[in-house]
Amino acid sequence: MKGELKVIIKRSFxxxxxxxxxxxxxxxxxxxxxxxxxxSSSFKASEIKDFRCGINWFHYCFxxxxxxxxxxxxxxxxxxxxxxxSYFGIKKEQKHKLYVEIINSLWVLYFSKQAADFLKxxxxxxxxxxxxxxxxxxxxxxxxxxxxxxxxxxxPWEDLRFRKYNSYFxxxxxxxxxxxxxxxxxxxxxxxxxxxxxxxxILSKKNINND
Numbered sequence: 001m002k003g004e005l006k007v008i009i010k011r012s013f014x015x016x017x018x019x020x021x022x023x024x025x026x027x028x029x030x031x032x033x034x035x036x037x038x039x040s041s042s043f044k045a046s047e048i049k050d051f052r053c054g055i056n057w058f059h060y061c062f063x064x065x066x067x068x069x070x071x072x073x074x075x076x077x078x079x080x081x082x083x084x085x086s087y088f089g090i091k092k093e094q095k096h097k098l099y100v101e102i103i104n105s106l107w108v109l110y111f112s113k114q115a116a117d118f119l120k121x122x123x124x125x126x127x128x129x130x131x132x133x134x135x136x137x138x139x140x141x142x143x144x145x146x147x148x149x150x151x152x153x154x155x156p157w158e159d160l161r162f163r164k165y166n167s168y169f170x171x172x173x174x175x176x177x178x179x180x181x182x183x184x185x186x187x188x189x190x191x192x193x194x195x196x197x198x199x200x201x202i203l204s205k206k207n208i209n210n211d
Contacts, residue, residue: 005105009084023105028072030082047074048110053103054167054187068099115197122202130195142182153180161210162199169196
């Protein structure tokens with residue numbers, strides 16, 4: 001993939017305003033009047049902390065539309081929002097293709113490197129967070145619901161397994177999957193794509209079959 005993506009975002013069929021989105025290996029820039037007085041917001045690549053994205057479905061007896069959502073956050077906890085809609089199937093394929101193209105560009109330009117950096121930390125024996133999940137040499141520490149409280153539980157690497165779905169992925173204990181498990185939404189949880197990639201790669205390097 002080339003080192004940048006330039007596209008025009010129209011938020012909906014009823015919105016005639018065209019908003020330039022520029023994803024570059026050194027920055028992100030988007031014309032978003034909610035975040036900047038001049039209508040344009042930008043983050044340097046080095047400022048980008050995490051992201052989440054997904055599709056919000058509109059329905060009343062039947063699905064009549066969808067909103068594609070991207071949230072990109074920097075280390076100052078400022079969030080750049082990118083959203084666009086499709087109603088009643090109008091340009092549905094075109095909008096979905098754009099959604100996939102933006103996800104792929106975000107991964108290639110910014111977050112694949114972040115995942116690689118986390119793997120380097122793991123290989124040197126460091127512990128670190130991805131979102132609210134701890135990765136350390138022994139395994140993964142997750143929060144498990146216990147009646148009215150949440151309890152932190154370590155799943156050793158040899159016991160850890162995962163499953164990937166369209167809107168989320170889950171990790172669980174092979175020995176006790178019903179009790180020790182945690183799901184991560186691509187839309188609601190920060191850096192789920194990165195967490196998934198790092199866990200998958202660590203298990204692969206350890207020659208642990210995800211069965």
